[in-house]
Amino acid sequence: MKSFVFVIVSIFVISCSREKKQTKSQPEILGIKDIIVDESFAPIIEDEYMVFRSSYPELDVNLTYKPEVQLLNILLSDSIRIAIMSRELTKTEIERFEKKNIKIRTIPIATDAIALITHKSNTDSTITLDEIKSIMKGNPTERNLVFDNPNSSTVRYLKELTGVNELPKKGIYAFKSSAEVIKYAHNNPGTIGVIGINWMKQPPVELETLVDNLKTLAVKNFAGLPGADKFYKPNQNNLAIGVYALKRTLYIIDCQGGSSGTEFAAFIQGDIGQRIILKSGLLPDKIPTREIIIRKTITP
Incomplete structure (x- = not known):
């Protein structure tokens, strides 16, 4: 896995020369938050985290890995308000947040x-x-x-x-x-x-x-x-x-009710984050595009 992450980090370094082009398509990078993650997705989320930290050393995020039932208990108790899991919240679960005037954002990131x-x-x-x-x-x-x-x-x-x-x-x-x-x-x-x-x-x-x-x-x-x-x-x-x-679909469930603290989630949704998913064996929600440069051949 280390060699895989090294390759991805190298891709990011090369991509930095195109930063101006990619900025428009990347989600906005904002503040810092704790995120709780379904344990069954630990390898891919760890890969995402390692590249994220290499890319943005000034930012960090605290990841907690739990089985789904424990994850939901923590999410619904308001201890952590961003989760990465393999199902959407039920109507009853959503209503618990709506009573607090919190709007849920459900973002698919992979299959x-x-x-x-x-x-x-x-x-x-x-x-x-x-x-x-x-x-x-x-x-x-x-x-x-x-x-x-x-x-x-x-x-x-x-x-x-x-x-x-x-x-x-x-x-x-x-x-x-x-x-x-x-x-x-x-x-x-x-x-x-x-x-x-x-x-x-x-x-x-x-x-x-x-x-x-x-x-x-x-x-x-x-x-x-x-x-x-x-x-x-x-x-x-x-x-x-x-x-x-x-x-099954992998989702980011954002129960914050605002836009702050989603830098890691934004990274996963972006081009580089989706490329990491593509190389991991999962199917990214957004298939990353490839730039093909065609040069005219000058014949004598």
Whole structure:
């Protein structure tokens, strides 16, 4: 991941020569704030943060990583008013802020894939959503699902997708972090881990060797839905055309009621922030443009 960040920082330095051109398209850079982030997106947000700090050393932001349920509790308690998470606030949640005359800003920044991972020695390379639903309902199966946290966004997503209210006691395990899922999937070849794809594309340095021994399963959607014709891998192309079944939108939720303290959020929305997302394996909300200079060839 360090080499990836070095490349991005280098791109930023080169881009500085075009600063006047980019300033108009970049969101406005303002004050400093605390931001709470869904733990399942830690690698990509850490990449964004490292480049942001290299780009704007005079600015800083405090990032706190929590599972989705804890994140929402903190956000709704007014402890921190900017969040990065994988769902919009519900009508009831929004009303809590509207009673205080606070207008919510919901900004999509990327499309993420929930990856199903297993050890490379596992002969399985595919899975259907019907199989996942069967496991989530506690039906007997040789396959086990391992989640990052019982209160995580990945658990909530699959529960909603499969119509399950409570996780079954058999066939489902939940740890405390995505890092623990990677370690468990590596050491238990028959297990299927459930994590955000950015943990596979840009893992922390200490997990790189483990990730090298893991693979992602291709997924087939429920009958009648896009991606039901065959098995699809969680890559940017399949996210873009809508055939990978386990996809979700990543949002910045701004509950401040004003425009101050959004410098890091503005950076992620800008050209460089979206390029970092593009290189991370997620699909950016705004595909960065490329400048192509065509020079006329003078023939004798």
